[in-house]
Amino acid sequence: MNCQTFRTIVHEIDVPEGLEASALDAALGHAQDCSRCARQLHQARELVVSLQALERADRNRQTPAYCEARLLEAFRAQRGRRRPPAWAGWMAAAAALIIAAGAGLRWPPTSSPARRAPERAAVSVSAPPSSPAQLPPALTVPPPSRSVPVSRGSLRAAGTGKAVAANGPAEELADFIPLPFADQDAPLGSGEVVRIRLSEADLALLGVPVSEDAGGRSLTADVVIGEDGVARAIRFMPSSSSSLD
């Protein structure tokens, strides 16, 4: 080791993580042979001692007590701002009840975000169906030209809260409700979703529970129709679902 190299490492000789053992030995050996480098090493060690003296002098330095008091005051104020008022819990509970009551009007509960509604199909119910297992005759006529194909998977998805792919403007829709009398195990084939308009009284014929005082108000709904022409599931447009019990 020469003096130039020694000078570059002189401040790391006494640092535990500073030098490898071989380099340390070489540096100390050089300092024994070179008086100038030995003096530099001595100065470096004196500096470390001086810095340690400064460290000891400052070791017990703390912030004044009033700093902690001020911060504690700020902490309490901050906590007060974060904590909701006592009445907020009751308000939240009341809101939850209202939401739950509203959700009870739809079954199964809506769990998916806004979906795309199918194209409006100009199909209307003109006569009550003859059998609860089948849709009214007016619904079994050839579907509208802009009806949307649907698969078995999508029907199941509808029942589990997943959206049925369809074209049309985005709106908040309920899930499809499997019709009670439909055979869900029958092959869906190239089923379709058609939008219909029917009266509240017609819902009972589809097996959908309705209130006793259901009137003749017109409802809009999407109906999943299997390849065999049998209705499988139904969902109601938001504007018409409020009349259901």
Added chain:
Amino acid sequence: MALEPRSTDGDLLQGMVAGDEQAFVALYRRWQGSLYRFAIQMTGNPGVAEEVTQEVFLTLMRDPKIFDPSRGPLQAFLFGVCRNFVMRRISEESRYVRLAPLSFDGGNGSMEPASSSDLLSDLTQAETVDRVRRAVLTLPTRHREAVVLCDLQEMSYEQAAAVLRCPVGTVRSRLHRARELLLLKLKRSAVAQIPRAVAHPKAKITHELPDLQDDCA
């Protein structure tokens, strides 16, 4: 929340976020001293150091989510925030001319009282500390923070690198340069002390850094 002395920083921080006052106090007491010392050693101003220390904890209190444990320990985060505030204050203070010398007599961490039997030794010790402190304060900021973190805060190179957000090698080179500068400043300071030593024969200035004067001739 029952706090144990060995509660981790993470536990205390979690408690603080949940509104636990004891957790906040424990966290503050754990770190305020070292942060305050860092600030005072960097700025040389106890008043500024107090403010900076409070600002660090106010920052953590107002937005604890800014601490990301995946980026390093809380120590590095706190010192990093402290460093930012310190740099800001140093930048602001540099616009003004200091009229009065810095005083370090106040505060809880003042020098320990001198015993009557070794008053001279304590006096020279105090002078040494004072001279080193002033020399550190005159270092360029980059070198100053390396000395303060590694030598006065006794951080490892890795810890200092985490605070400074730079490679370990950078810390080493800055520290090396800082010590060279310190030696140079202390030599000059020792030379300047010689006339005072002559005026006060009992004062043994050469006892502090005996060899430093040799190279200054």
